Amino acid sequence: MKQFLSIKDVEKPEGLVQQALDLKANPFGYSKLGKNKTLGLLFFNASLRTRLSTQKAAQNLGMEVMVMNMSTEGWQLEFEDNVIMNGESAEHIKEAAAVISQYCDIIGIRTFSGLADSAEDYSERVLNTFVANAMVPIISLESATLHPLQSLTDWMTIEEQKTVNKPKVVLTWAPHPKALPQAVANSFVQWMQQAPVELVVTHPKGYELAPEFSNGLTIEHDQNKAFEGADFIYAKNWSSYNEYGKILCQNTGWTITEEKMSLTNGGAFMHCLPVRRNMVVSDQVLDNGNSLVIKQAENRTYAAQAVLKSILEG
Ligand code: SN0
Secondary structure, three states, X not given: OOOEOOHHHOOOHHHHHHHHHHHHXXXXXXXXXXXXXXXXXXXXXXXXXXHHHHHHXXXXXOOEEEEEEHHHHOOOEEOOOOXXXXXXXXXXXXXHHHHHHHXXXXXXXXXXXXXXXXXXXXOOHHHXXXXXXXXXXXXXXXXXXXXXXXXXXXXXXXXXXXXXXXXXXXXXXXXXOOOOOOHHHHHHXXXXXXXXXXXXXXXXXXXXXXXXXXXXXXXXXXXXXXXXXXXXEEEEOOOOOOOOOXXXXXXXXXXXXXXXXXXXXXXXXXXXXXXXXXXXEXXXXXXXXXXXXXXXXXXXXXXXXXXXXXXXXX
């Protein structure tokens, strides 16, 4: 693999899922592969799981890791070409990406959506200008519109936990006090459409994902109906795409409760975390035996390890 920005960079997604499961069974089987190689992790916003699991993944492969919080520790970067840099930005991405490429063999980047301008977010300017100016492979640690490491993990977790060949997987919107990106949802449907699952998406009207992600999806606006017979309930809040970045609904009737889970086929609850308790999902659902959220977080390590391994080998 040459880079990991989305599922489009993965030749055989199901093969990468299998690789992640194999690495979970044998985490140190390739502990010499990354010898004398350095992974740089650059964060333009907060992270807990991605930061720690990707570090751990690199360590399992024998890599060195450097981590930097760009928003608080680095110079403010300029991403525009042909600008007079007489404002706040101290360093151009051209120099920064080239310099970091001297120190690192692979660079991971976490960016975030501004949620103000859909064209700006969906152009993935920060990630793409890094790719254009870096001399080494780039891994997305969540970008403005996608979170492929999370989706690879989610497929892996479903593969590991499923009890039927082709489980019914429901992506459900859930309420949240803040406007959040569509990244996790976009990426989840993109990967699930290639997975051996029956995917159903449920959300209030107005929360349709961007056409490139929603085309061909089975949408059921009645959440209770969507839950019927589900094997996995994947909850996530996202803000509106059409009324870009807006919160259109805060109806806690969409919160995932035990009552709703009882409509499923003994279904398991999934969420990428961090999760707002009793907004997105009730305490009871998170604290009972059918929640997979901690297993998902555990699997983040092996998903990242599979990606790093493929890039080191490729
Ligand atoms: C991020 C998101 O994309 O929705 C990260 C998910 C992996 N989540 C948040 O920003 C939650 C913030 C909050 O205040 O709850």
